[in-house]
Amino acid sequence: MNDGHPTRTMHLAAHFPGVNNTTVWADPRSRSQIEFSSFEHLARTAERGLFDFFFLAEGLRLREHNGRIHDLDVVGRPESITVLNALAAVTERLGLAATVNTTFNEPYELARRLASLDHLSGGRAAWNVVTSSDAFTGENFRRGGYLDRADRYTRAAEFVATARELWDSWPEGGAPGAFDHTGPQFRISGRFGVPRGPQGHPVIIQAGDSYEGREFAASAADIIFTRHGTLEAGRAFYADVKRRLADHGRAPDDLKIMPGVTFVLGDTAAEAQEKAAEIRRQQVSPQTALLTLEQIWGVDLSGYDPDGPLPDIDPDPDSQLAQGRVRHGDPRALAAKWRALSEEKGLSIRQTVIEATGRQSFIGTPEAVAEEMTAFVRAEAADGFILIPHLTPGGLDEFVDRVVPLLQERGAFRTRYEGTTLREHLGLSRPVAKSWPANGT
Numbered sequence: 494m495n496d497g498h499p500t501r502t503m504h505l506a507a508h509f510p511g512v513n514n515t516t517v518w519a520d521p522r523s524r525s526q527i528e529f530s531s532f533e534h535l536a537r538t539a540e541r542g543l544f545d546f547f548f549l550a551e552g553l554r555l556r557e558h559n560g561r562i563h564d565l566d567v568v569g570r571p572e573s574i575t576v577l578n579a580l581a582a583v584t585e586r587l588g589l590a591a592t593v594n595t596t597f598n599e600p601y602e603l604a605r606r607l608a609s610l611d612h613l614s615g616g617r618a619a620w621n622v623v624t625s626s627d628a629f630t631g632e633n634f635r636r637g638g639y640l641d642r643a644d645r646y647t648r649a650a651e652f653v654a655t656a657r658e659l660w661d662s663w664p665e666g667g668a669p670g671a672f673d674h675t676g677p678q679f680r681i682s683g684r685f686g687v688p689r690g691p692q693g694h695p696v697i698i699q700a701g702d703s704y705e706g707r708e709f710a711a712s713a714a715d716i717i718f719t720r721h722g723t724l725e726a727g728r729a730f731y732a733d734v735k736r737r738l739a740d741h742g743r744a745p746d747d748l749k750i751m752p753g754v755t756f757v758l759g760d761t762a763a764e765a766q767e768k769a770a771e772i773r774r775q776q777v778s779p780q781t782a783l784l785t786l787e788q789i790w791g792v793d794l795s796g797y798d799p800d801g802p803l804p805d806i807d808p809d810p811d812s813q814l815a816q817g818r819v820r821h822g823d824p825r826a827l828a829a830k831w832r833a834l835s836e837e838k839g840l841s842i843r844q845t846v847i848e849a850t851g852r853q854s855f856i857g858t859p860e861a862v863a864e865e866m867t868a869f870v871r872a873e874a875a876d877g878f879i880l881i882p883h884l885t886p887g888g889l890d891e892f893v894d895r896v897v898p899l900l901q902e903r904g905a906f907r908t909r910y911e912g913t914t915l916r917e918h919l920g921l922s923r924p925v926a927k928s929w930p931a932n933g934t
């Protein structure tokens with residue numbers, strides 16, 4: 494392995510679920526995704542572990558399956574920025590990242606809310622810019638409008654640029670200046686209602702993997718939240734994205750790459766493996782296995798036996814059975830891949846789903862996990878990790894108690910917060926207001 498950066502330290506973030514089905518809600522240790530005490534627990538643990546930030550995922554429409562709420566998901570949760578403002582009052586240094594969609598919001602309103610969070614938290618705000626644009630989500634909004642896939646990053650890029658104009662329109666310590674933005678997506682002018690925040694601009698995170706997504710991140714984001722959590726895929730993604738930065742006049746360190754990863758700890762390697770297998774079985778119940786398959790096949794498969802073989806019928810590529818999900822590739826190709834996997838290893842439906850959807854990244858003793866994470870960062874497969882615990886909200890406790898001290902011993906993670914703002918934790922410069930006159934004339 495290329496160990497070219499023996500002293501590189503990593504960044505860490507704690508993920509609180511918004512839409513996904515990583516959390517084993519059936520586990521008696523899982524608690525509410527609505528009560529403030531849950532958010533507070535995870536945030537306080539992350540801050541005790543000196544994490545860079547707390548990350549809140551979010552969807553704008555409850556996903557449905559066959560006309561019913563998709564009960565594997567987080568079904569209902571308070572809105573991100575509101576939760577983070579409350580967390581700002583019970584934490585001191587931890588960054589606070591909200592997932593907010595550019596397709597269904599407006600720059601003036603969102604820029605105001607994010608600048609407010611930056612003020613109330615003393616410079617700890619971050620915005621995870623997401624672009625999910627499906628018509629199903631669009632039905633929740635007054636205009637019912639949504640964007641073609643091709644246009645969503647066009648809107649996102651102009652949205653972020655416009656938000657930056659708004660933040661920059663109020664110079665450091667000065668009076669509010671005027672802004673005047675005219676572009677294909679937005680034509681707005683006036684004076685911005687919130688003074689420039691402590692960070693200048695909140696930290697911008699991007700989550701999305703397409704060509705357009707990567708280009709958008711390379712031009713405008715400070716962090717990428719990626720799914721590429723294996724060493725090989727991570728290195729390829731890392732090299733690809735870092736290479737793109739130069740085209741936008743940016744340095745490699747200006748954009749941090751942070752895959753979302755899971756972890757399972759045990760006192761021995763064997764115990765950790767057994768726990769990991771048990772978690773996968775909990776995450777993929779017989780019922781979940783069939784629902785997951787239906788999301789690909791797009792047809793009712795309730796008559797199939799989860800412990801039997803995969804369906805021999807072809808998927809319906811135009812199905813509306815599962816709504817609100819981002820589709821990853823052609824369902825026929827995915828079905829063929831899963832069939833091949835099942836045949837090769839002799840797996841049932843449930844076993845195939847467990848095997849094919851498993852995203853367990855780091856499994857082992859605390860020493861082994863600390864070692865592997867450190868090697869990962871030093872091999873330039875990531876700049877850090879967004880940890881996705883399988884229990885909400887207590888799933889990070891063990892990591893902070895047992896792995897963080899080992900990372901610190903290895904010189905791979907900070908031993909105290911040196912700055913107060915999230916930009917300082919991440920080693921990112923503070924943007925200077927440049928383009929607008931102080932008196933707004």
Ligand SMILES: Cc1cc2nc3c(=O)[nH]c(=O)nc-3n(C[C@H](O)[C@H](O)[C@H](O)COP(=O)(O)O)c2cc1C
Nearest residue numbers: 550551592623624625700701702703706718719720
């Ligand atoms: C790791 C990761 C996390 C994401 N989290 C969210 C989320 O919480 N809410 C949301 O609406 N979309 C989320 N998305 C979806 C992206 O914003 C985007 O719409 C989707 O990945 C499709 O974009 P792409 O074609 O560029 O990949 C996430 C995507 C990734 C890769």
